[in-house]
Amino acid sequence: MIRSLLRLIGVIALAAGFILLMYDGAKSIADSRVYIYKLGQLWTDIHAASLQAAQARVQANLPAQVWDPGITTILDQPAWLIFGVVGTIFILLGRRRKPLIGYAR
Structure with a gap:
């Protein structure tokens, strides 16, 4: 349950970061200068x-x-960078652990 919540928060943060990156890109193209939100x-x-x-x-x-x-x-x-890093951290925290090879449990 916690892992899926962490992954959901991570995906939402990554989506927000991607939207902000597209916003920066569109505004930069429209203004003909680099714009960073x-x-x-x-x-x-x-x-x-x-x-x-x-x-x-x-x-x-x-x-x-x-x-x-x-x-x-x-x-x-940049806002897109922070949201991307936070989203990546949450997704990594919510991933499944690799099974240990060679250990009996």
């Missing part, structure tokens, strides 16, 4: 108040180095 901009466009609340919570509870160089680096990456 960053994760921070995506989060701001979806719900800016939650990004500000997350920033305030992280800065209040964790050391200052966590938000400024840590999380802002992730938020400055």
